[in-house]
Amino acid sequence: MNWLGNNLDLILQLSIEHVRLSILPIVLGFVVSIPIGWVAYRFKLTRGLLLTLAGLLFTIPSLALLVILPPLLGISALSDANLTIALTIYAVAIMARSVADALGSVDPAVRQSATAIGYGSWRRFWAVEFPLAGPVILAGLRVAAVSTISLVTVGILIGTESLGYLFTNGYQRRIIVEILAGVVMVVVIALVVDYLLVLLGRLLMPWTRKQKLVRPQLERLTLATGAGGME
């Protein structure tokens, strides 16, 4: 137990680093998955293709992806960029599907009404379809965020320091508490971020607050995309 008391600074510092490494892939994944999800939703032909590709990317084990990306992109294997790109790919693989599903869940009558009162397709998308698809997109974002935060730890194998450092260091020094501290901190960060996303969703989409209809949808989606996951 002594280890814990002596290393609170280290845990805090690694946690901050962990959060820093997690944010970029989550944000990038969200931004990239919107156009991809839209294309998948809009055109029948690309739907199968894009969603199958996303599914296949998601099946690639993380350690293998971290080894394959550097020669493919010409970056160093031992760089933060490698981990960021790999995690962004996973995030897009999760979220592209939920964006496509979310846009598909918007009532066609609403879309038609927006067109009828003169919305162009660009403004209709941002002002009507995107907000209405919001709850389902948020569900995908939550899954992606939690799995990204947990996956960051794998980066320690290619030398990217995060809470994963506590795993390898604790294993080498045979300190159970050190590994446990790492696991607990990762779970805590994941749960806090998940909670913040829910809060953000309520803030940005106040109309979902009392709607019970959204819940089963969220759960189904979580099951479909999130039950698996790569590590």
Added chain:
Amino acid sequence: MNLFSEAMAWLFAPERYTGGDALQTRIAEHLFYTFVAVLIAAVVAIPLGYFIGHTGRGREIAIGVSGAARAIPSFGLILLLVLLIGVTQKPLAAIIAFVLLGIPSILAGAYSGLEAIDRRVIDAARAVGMTEWQILWKVEVPLGLPLLIGGLRSATLQIVATVTLAAYIGLGGVGGYIIAGLALRRFDQMLGAALVIVALALVLDGLFALAERLVVPRGVAAGRTSDVRKRSPRARAVAESSAK
């Protein structure tokens, strides 16, 4: 100097297939750990999932567990269990970790498969006099099979990926080449092994995708349309107006 051709050279070198460190041995180890873990996880999770799906009891707990499980870093879990159970029992500790990681997906697949069934179908089964066991075996299990296979698929892929990481503790498997390669800076070896792992994952994924289609009961498959999306309002309007 192309790293991919070097990786191919590494992959197809004759010495890769002889000796104690032969590729086929490593692949066999990888698959062995995966299948044992998926099997044990299935034995635990399927009955539990069916119980939850059939009775509707414990549903909230199951959703909570599968949600929280995603946050647990599997690499940390393996190392933690190895130290807890003992470094002399590495395979046992690793398999326990794999099983724990596989259970949530299979549990979710089993109960959501039952839950997704139209309630009227179950009511009809009850109305024609089926017992609860008959309803479970003759109605719910066959109809829920595609989603259950989907759960097994996620679990298998998750475990394949985690077995790769478990090479860090010296468990073997194809990931061993990557871990050894990292220390030696042998990028050809790492890349070659990574490609093998990707191929392994894709083949298993493909087999499960095939199984998911094959287990759809004939009566259900017949009534299914190819496009599950709603047709666009415009196309529908055109079709309706031309039908008049």
